[in-house]
Structures are given as structure tokens and as C-alpha cells.
Amino acid sequence: MRRAPIVVTATAAGLAGVLAFHTSPQSVKISSADEGNSQPGPVSPSITPSAPAASQSSKPASRPSPTSKPKPKPTSPRATSPAATTRTVDGPTVNYSYGTLSVAVTVTGSKIVKVGIASLNDDGNPRSQSIDQSAIPVLESEAVQAQSGSIQSVSGASYTSAGFRTSLQAALRTLGIS
């Protein structure tokens, strides 16, 4: 039986109350794209290990963002591996607890190879900066490693994860991956 996760980001605060409550829980259905995959299923909550771009499975066609680069047109479908194409796209700027951020994601074929921060505005608050500096690298690492199927979560710092995931998901949609 294939088990696929859905992810919901909620906010709460055991510690204090600077957070807004997201009134609309974000549920992401993860499709099981690669039928030939013998793994237990997609393991990343919000980053879907996807089939190669050539087999879009049942997912609707992606909507390219106006800012995304035109995709190279394959001259001979399936003649070349989709993994040969490396693309980078920035996700939208989203609010998070301490300001705004957007992520940049780089994929080769349909595999995430790098996740970074494209923009970050935490209003210069030292506390925010301290948290950002510790949390964001963890999130970057988590995103890449989660797609590899090696881990499901990280114990440590993950303060900005909701905004991070939101921007990342949008970036992946732009790339036609999620």
C-alpha cells in the first residue's frame, strides 16, 4: 500500500504569541507520480519526488510563471534524459513570523539539488536575524534531504518553516514538479 503524506502548516505558539493563525489550513495532496517507484511512497511533506518531466502522470499541466525561463524544447521526446536540464526559479515572496522571504530552488530534471533563500526581510530585528541564521540552513538541508527520501523531519530549529514551504511549493509548481 502506498502511503503519501499530506502536509498542513499550522501555527501556534507554545512559547509566545507573535504569530498570526492561518485561517485556511493548507493541504497539499501529493500525487504518487512515479508508478515504477518501489519506495514506500513520497516521503517529503511538501516536496514531492516526482516522475521525470516526460511523464506528468495525472497531474494538471503546470502553469509557467511569467518570470520563468522558456523551457528548452525537446527535439526528440525521451531521447534525452530530463535529468540533463537544470533549472532555477524563485518562489513568491511570502510572509512568515518575522517578515517576508522567498526561496530559490534549483532542480535537475525533477530532482531538487539546491534550495536557498532568494530574498529575506526580517526588519533587521536581531532576534529575527538570529533565528533566520540558524533555521534557514536547516530548512534548506531538510528540503533537499527530504526529497531524497532519507528523512521526514528535523529536530532542531525550524522557525520559518511554514513560509519557507509555501514559497518552495509555489516555486516547484512553477517548475512543473509539484
Add this chain to the structure above:
Amino acid sequence: MGTIVTIDVYTPAGEASDDIRRQLGAARGILQQADAVFSTWKPESPLSRLRRGEITVAQAPAEVREVLANCACARELSGGWFDPWAMPGGVDPTGYVKGWAAQRAADALRASEATGAIVNAAGDIASFGALAPGTPFRVGIADPAARRRLAAVVCLTGAIATSGTYERGAHLIDPRSGQPSAAVASASVTGPDLGLADALATAIAVAGVPALDLIAGISGYAALIIGHDGVQQWTAGFPLAPDSAR
């Protein structure tokens, strides 16, 4: 300071049924309520009023009494290294509440059709179930020295809390001196309940290596610490993954 909680729910179909959505709503309500009651940043929260002496423990909401009773147990189990009553500014169960609330949120989901869930409250994780039968969840422990890396990977059954000064600076207080303390770079505790794991992780982060023996004596709980030199030490039973870096 706020906390973001992410909830990953595993279902057979990969979809959220009405049942799961309902339990997710319950989980969110639990977290929201915990924030409303225990926030030390909201002046009108019951905990803030208790800290100012405007209400007594007996007058506080039932969950405040429950949390403080649990904190008293955690204080005893930790040999006094976790002590909400020794915090500057009055009683502060923050080191317990976040894990307690996340655990209750996970328990709400356990009552649903979900086959597993991971509730991650700013790095402290309550879970149940597994990725698949016989395939436990794998959770990384952030490397306090090089945070783009993971220092270790655990096969998780239940909860894991990690405490350290690298997240939020020197916020851990030694209850014996009242001063900030950071005996180790990072301390993680696994066990069935995230509230207690959270409190114990805080205790070890302050007390350091000697507290490992305390944890070893608590049934169902195990600990791993990472020293400022990067050296890892753990108690018997800590569920390191076979391929975890050491």
C-alpha cells in the same frame, strides 16, 4: 517569540478525509488554546496574570494546573535541572508547554484515520505511526556547529525534543545559579511524551554530561548530547539510525 508548528499527516490514500480534517481542526484548536493560555507575551493570558500575581494557581484554568503539576514531576525527574519556578520573572513552564501542546495535537490526530503523523513544533517533534509498516520515521538532528548538516539521524517512535543555545541564543537558565548556561551545544531526548522530553532536553542542555545518567534511569526515555567540540554521547537505547553519522 513565536513558534511555527508543521503537521505532516500520513494517510493510506494521501488525501485528507473529512475525519482527518476534523481532527486537524482539533489539533489546531489545541495549539491555539495553548498559546492563548500560556503565552508569556500576551499580558492578558492566564499565565501572564498568574506571573503578576493577579490570580492564584487555584484560580487559573485547569490546564495551567495540569501543566504545573506535570512540571513538578519533570523537575523531580530531572534532579532539579528543569525548574520553571526558578526562572527570572516568575514561574515559566515554557520549556514544557510547547512539547505538551504538540503532544496533545498529535494525540488528537491519533484518534483519526491517519496511519501516522509528525507534529513539529519548532524542532520538537511528536509523532505516532510510521512511514510504512516496519519502516519508522527518520528524523534528523540538526548539527549545532554546521547547520546545513545533520549531526545524527534517529528512527523515531514517539517524540524527540532538541534543546540548545544555537537556536535562540543564551536562553537556557541554570536553575541553581539563575544565570544563562550552555553546558553542551545540543541535547536531544526521545521518549513517549514530548512534554517530558522537552523538559528533559532543557535540563540536559543546562546540566551537561552528568545528566545523561538521570535520563538513563527514566523508563522509555533516552538522550544524545553534542558537545561544543562536536563529540556525541548518548544513553543506551537512543534510537540512532544504523547509518547515522557519528
